[in-house]
Amino acid sequence: MEEQKRKLKKITPLLKAKNAEVAKETAELMNIRAEKSQLADKLQEKKTAYIKGIDHLNEIRQNGPFNQLATLENSVDFIRKQWTQLFQEMQNMERIERQQLTLLTLAQQNLKAVEKLEEKYRFEFFHARNREEQRIQDEQAIKKNYADKKNATG
Numbered sequence: 001m002e003e004q005k006r007k008l009k010k011i012t013p014l015l016k017a018k019n020a021e022v023a024k025e026t027a028e029l030m031n032i033r034a035e036k037s038q039l040a041d042k043l044q045e046k047k048t049a050y051i052k053g054i055d056h057l058n059e060i061r062q063n064g065p066f067n068q069l070a071t072l073e074n075s076v077d078f079i080r081k082q083w084t085q086l087f088q089e090m091q092n093m094e095r096i097e098r099q100q101l102t103l104l105t106l107a108q109q110n111l112k113a114v115e116k117l118e119e120k121y122r123f124e125f126f127h128a129r130n131r132e133e134q135r136i137q138d139e140q141a142i143k144k145n146y147a148d149k150k151n152a153t154g
Helices: 002-063 066-153
Strands: none
Touching (some): 002 066
16 A cells, blocks of 8 residues: 555656646647647738739730839738748748647547556555455454354353
């Protein structure tokens, strides 16, 4: 029974550490998703600006004045480059998110394994305690039975 008690005491800090690891990985994933959401908003803004710029550029090409055409084309190219850069950042952020999700899944699996082990140790402890209690009750019953027989014959 002492062995099972020792095992339970030993696994408790490990269980707390695994819980903390899962919490840390979850928080990190939430931070990544918040950054990704902000990046998606910026990406949408640049996309909208690019499309508006293209529409305005096409309107000027059809109707004039042509003196602003070069400046507007450069402006639209600049926005397109920013949009492309943000798109690449979004792809990178998605890769980081997948990696973090893998880390979180691994941490959850480790926690589950430690929880199973703790459950096993707890079961062994209670089973050993019940056996010990039964042994003590059996000894008391034997002693009482012996004492009763001794008193009846003596």
